[in-house]
Amino acid sequence: MIVPTMAEMMAQGKQPEVLFWVGAAGSYDDRAKKISRAFVKILHQANVDFAVLGTEESSTGDAAKRAGNEFLFQMQAMMNIEVLNGYEVKKIVTCDPHSFNTLKNEYPELGGKYEVFHHTQFIQNLISEGRLKIDDTTLKGKRVTFHDPCYLGRANDVYESPRELIKRLGVNLTEMKRNKSTALCCGAGGAQMFKDAEKGDKEVNVLRTEDALETKPQIIATGCPYCNTMMTDGIKFKEKEAEVEVKDIAELIAEANNL
């Protein structure tokens, strides 16, 4: 798979249209790596001139900040900003709502001002510019429900672009009882991903999976690598792996377009 880096681009004296911020999950997590690859396939299909930072990318610091470690966050932020500004990056796209939120909202004050897109927003733009088409026959009629990631939805009011894309797949989109601004967290945010939950009577991801299962879906669509992991675990916990798939919207589009 061809994934150019900013360093290579610079060596050739080129400036790509957009930087793909892969994020730690998208780089290292086996499940999330598939999302990164699916998204790159889409970028290739739409002939988008992009690059990644590769080994020069580092954690945005989102998890550190939300855990309360403002020092570590700001050190990460300043390092990343130095790299990004060094490459004169203007436009960033990412599949991770946490990176999206941090780059978009928390970096500007520290000197990193970029135009930041979530991959669902970016793909939607590609479609409206006529650069990409989604084949609505492959997945036609499948029952799909969408789980809103907190850091995309409530945190940044992005509710429509993922839904617009899902509808273009020709599938049957059904909403959970808690959706959009009232969506329930998957349980991973605020650095919860990296620790055991406090004691309670249930795991958050199980409760959220129950919300999803009430809609009798064939596919649970997600737009965040962490939500993806949490929902996948939830489905396993409910022993529904045979009936229900958890897929990122990028993966669904790649599948629909046979990429």
Next chain:
Amino acid sequence: MEYLPNIFFALALALGFGFFAMNIRKLSRNIKLGKDVNRKDRKPERLKNMMMIALGQSKMIKRPFSGFLHIIVYVGFIIINIEVLEIIIDGLFGTHRVFQGVLGNGFYAFLIGFFEILAALVFVAVVIFWLRRNVSNIKRFLSKEMKGWPKSDGNNILYFEMVLMSLFLVMNATDTVFQQAGIGNPISQFIEPLFDSFSPESIHMIERSAWWIHILGILVFLNYLYYSKHLHILLAFPNTYFANLNPKGQFNNLESVTTEVKLMMDPDADPYAMPAEGAEEVVPEKFGASDVADLHWVQLLNAYTCTECGRCTSACPANLTGKELSPRKIMMDTRDRLEEVGRNIDANKGVFVDDGKQLLNDYISPEELWACTSCNACVEECPVNIDPLSIILDMRRYLVMEESAAPQELNMMMTNIENNGAPWQYNQQDRLNWKDEE
């Protein structure tokens, strides 16, 4: 002698408002114990928020049933104040139904008739509220933090409203002249027959008593507010005005940290440099919050504004899955502690004397704080734009940066970020390996 009631009325009024004013000054002093935060920008947006959310109740109606009932009580409260104005003028100058002459019979009849209907509706709404609180099993009214005073406070207000509305209607029903004129008595005319067997003197006595108890009741109600979650009927306005306007996911960047990080990263900075001659000795700022004075004033205003409705808690994923965390409790604890600090200051001639307590641990436990997923559901739900998450985050910051007291797994995650640039233990050189795996 004939001026005695007027004098007594003026005194009661002065006392009622005076005491209230005193408490409001205390309230504003307590809020100012908080740190500064700039919420003076973007005035038009702020005004719009206040108009829509506090005045227009736009977030209340997201739950249509309680929202609708609340609007009745709210409109009743605002509009019936016109009636209170008449009572005040009558009381001070010894007039009787002074607006009747000023506004003319027709309009007066319309107004009072409208008030009577509202009063009846408010009464019904309040009875339903009482039933919801005390009879039906609605989870958010039964939580741990709602035992004791919070529960009786909620009910007290409902009793107050029931009594005040009844008094208003009885006062009208026993006003013989008003009843005979047959103007503006759509509800009280049905109460009037109850008093048929009474002598004219006792009817007049009842009318006067209802009138007096009504207005005295309102003064007591006014002063009760300060001690109650019902302070929200006043504070909802400033609270929505000063609420955060940035995207909910955007957490503030601590400036004190920025300065230090910049110094650390600047190769030219001399870490051992002496402060310039004459420069003020800077006291290193505390990172994060362990007590109310570490929070900013909007967070403290939030605490006084909280109506304890529990909408936040009923949407909180941690709470829904049985964890200790309840964002409502975070707000109630903050207010309780702030009140305690305020009483301490009063008792010690204007200065706070260390009482060996703080918000963290004595009120809010780390276990509660660590259960938060920062999902913003509580912030979204709150009908008066309170931000419990910001307090949770500031307290986590204290735990981590001042006390190094994060859960072990989070420490590992943070070490990994520091060393490998990722929350997991992977080599940064492997960051692009994903492109060649299939």
